[in-house]
Amino acid sequence: xAESVVVMPHMGVSVEEGxxxxxLVSVGDEVKAEQVLCAIATDKVDTEVVAxxxxxxxxxxxxxxxxVPVGKPLAEMSTSGEGAAVVASPDATPRxxxxxxASEVAGASRRVSGEATTAALPAAGLAERTAAGRDExxxxxxxxxxxxxxxxxxxxxxxNGTNVLASPIAKRMAASHGLELASLRGTGxxxxxxxxxxxxxxxxxxxxxxxxxxxxAPAGTSPPTQPAVPASAPNQGRGGELPAGYxxxxxxxxxxxxxxxxxxxxxxxxxxxxAHMTTEVDVDLTALTEARAxxxxxxxxxxxxxxxxxxxxxxxACAALVEFPELNATFLGEKQILxxxxxxxxxxxxxxxxxxxxxxxxxxxxxxxxxxxxxDLAERARTRKLSPDDLAGGxxxxxxxxxxxxxxxxxxxxxPQVAVLGIPTIQRRPWVIxxxxxxxxxxxxxxxxxxxxxxxxxxxxxxATRFAVAVMDRLQGWDAAEYS
Numbered sequence: 001x002a003e004s005v006v007v008m009p010h011m012g013v014s015v016e017e018g019x020x021x022x023x024l025v026s027v028g029d030e031v032k033a034e035q036v037l038c039a040i041a042t043d044k045v046d047t048e049v050v051a052x053x054x055x056x057x058x059x060x061x062x063x064x065x066x067x068v069p070v071g072k073p074l075a076e077m078s079t080s081g082e083g084a085a086v087v088a089s090p091d092a093t094p095r096x097x098x099x100x101x102a103s104e105v106a107g108a109s110r111r112v113s114g115e116a117t118t119a120a121l122p123a124a125g126l127a128e129r130t131a132a133g134r135d136e137x138x139x140x141x142x143x144x145x146x147x148x149x150x151x152x153x154x155x156x157x158x159x160n161g162t163n164v165l166a167s168p169i170a171k172r173m174a175a176s177h178g179l180e181l182a183s184l185r186g187t188g189x190x191x192x193x194x195x196x197x198x199x200x201x202x203x204x205x206x207x208x209x210x211x212x213x214x215x216x217a218p219a220g221t222s223p224p225t226q227p228a229v230p231a232s233a234p235n236q237g238r239g240g241e242l243p244a245g246y247x248x249x250x251x252x253x254x255x256x257x258x259x260x261x262x263x264x265x266x267x268x269x270x271x272x273x274x275a276h277m278t279t280e281v282d283v284d285l286t287a288l289t290e291a292r293a294x295x296x297x298x299x300x301x302x303x304x305x306x307x308x309x310x311x312x313x314x315x316x317a318c319a320a321l322v323e324f325p326e327l328n329a330t331f332l333g334e335k336q337i338l339x340x341x342x343x344x345x346x347x348x349x350x351x352x353x354x355x356x357x358x359x360x361x362x363x364x365x366x367x368x369x370x371x372x373x374x375x376d377l378a379e380r381a382r383t384r385k386l387s388p389d390d391l392a393g394g395x396x397x398x399x400x401x402x403x404x405x406x407x408x409x410x411x412x413x414x415x416p417q418v419a420v421l422g423i424p425t426i427q428r429r430p431w432v433i434x435x436x437x438x439x440x441x442x443x444x445x446x447x448x449x450x451x452x453x454x455x456x457x458x459x460x461x462x463x464a465t466r467f468a469v470a471v472m473d474r475l476q477g478w479d480a481a482e483y484s
Contacts, residue, residue, distance in 0.1 A: 055079030345394035
């Protein structure tokens with residue numbers, strides 16, 4: 001028998017740790033390969049960890065309720081040795097993890113480029129890092145691309161200043177205690193600040209009257225300053241306290257769901273990071289409406305479900321992104337990454353909150369294929385059956401508040417992307433058209449006001465508007481042979 005370590009799996013670019021929700025087996029139990037061992041929760045999705053091989057569970061390293069960094073042990077097993085692998089040693093240090101990731105990404109880069117170089121990844125430039133985002137067949141690999149981006153950002157000028165890498169949990173803890181993230185040393189991948197780094201800093205700092213004494217501050221840190229608050233300033237309700245003047249108002253205090261807290265953190269971070277601007281165009285969907293009705297009639301006759309407008313809008317957007325790659329990108333200050341395929345995120349409204357599953361290589365799909373992918377992801381999002389991979393690697397996002405009646409749709413950019421397309425409801429409106437005699441007249445038309453919200457740091461309004469117009473042109477002159 002061989003010993004095998006079950007570790008916290010990798011679950012996307014921004015997920016640094018997970019919480020053990022429930023163990024489904026006990027120490028001493030015999031388990032089969034791929035049998036579910038425990039359920040875990042992350043900032044993005046809940047998922048399950050399975051056994052790497054047949055064997056016996058010999059030790060639970062992380063009890064229920066424990067926060068475990070990616071790659072760290074959850075449990076130990078005694079296995080037959082076939083198909084089992086120790087993904088991470090229990091005593092692996094963050095430095096060991098970083099080296100392993102660097103080796104993996106560098107190896108992928110060598111397979112893509114065909115060069116047998118032994119240069120260390122941290123010394124490589126952006127080209128090598130983006131090349132590392134593809135597998136041995138040259139196809140886009142979201143995990144490798146994510147690791148490449150993180151590595152590049154960590155090495156970029158200002159990475160320890162305004163561009164601090166930190167897990168969402170670490171950011172929330174630091175903010176709640178008034179700690180400056182830029183003053184902390186991260187021990188995660190690419191220098192990312194983790195929960196343990198914040199805890200270590202808090203343990204060495206004395207908080208006196210909500211301040212920090214200089215004598216006990218950790219080396220290399222600056223004590224956070226606490227702004228003076230006038231006695232008349234209203235309480236903003238932090239920590240569950242009521243705002244000033246509301247004590248007599250009937251109320252109920254409820255816990256904010258974990259998913260809502262994560263969404264709030266992500267939305268606030270995007271607003272603080274990107275220079276948001278929105279440009280809008282009105283689209284006459286008459287031609288598309290007729291093409292869609294004809295296609296849906298044929299689908300119903302064939303026993304297939306009808307298609308909504310969303311797959312057609314997504315298809316037009318993907319085609320326009322191929323023409324305007326600067327909107328299918330990631331902005332890194334002195335550098336930009338132009339992604340070579342469109343991984344389209346589609347916002348889905350669920351009971352737990354907003355989720356954005358991703359359709360990989362969406363620019364290679366037809367409208368019906370996109371429709372099938374959207375239906376599958378939306379159903380799995382609402383039934384909590386998405387995998388972490390379903391939420392990773394998005395390069396552009398569609399926001400669809402029109403599904404619940406919105407007539408305007410400016411949105412918040414889904415980091416690290418540079419743009420999002422907002423889709424409101426389609427309205428029947430009076431519209432000026434040219435009749436068969438060449439005269440202008442008024443007709444009732446289905447009109448859609450598309451909203452492109454973009455990062456003004458990455459591109460100008462004229463470029464974003466040209467993209468919006470390109471989407472409009474494809475929708476107004478819908479070519480079934482090209483786009484369907």
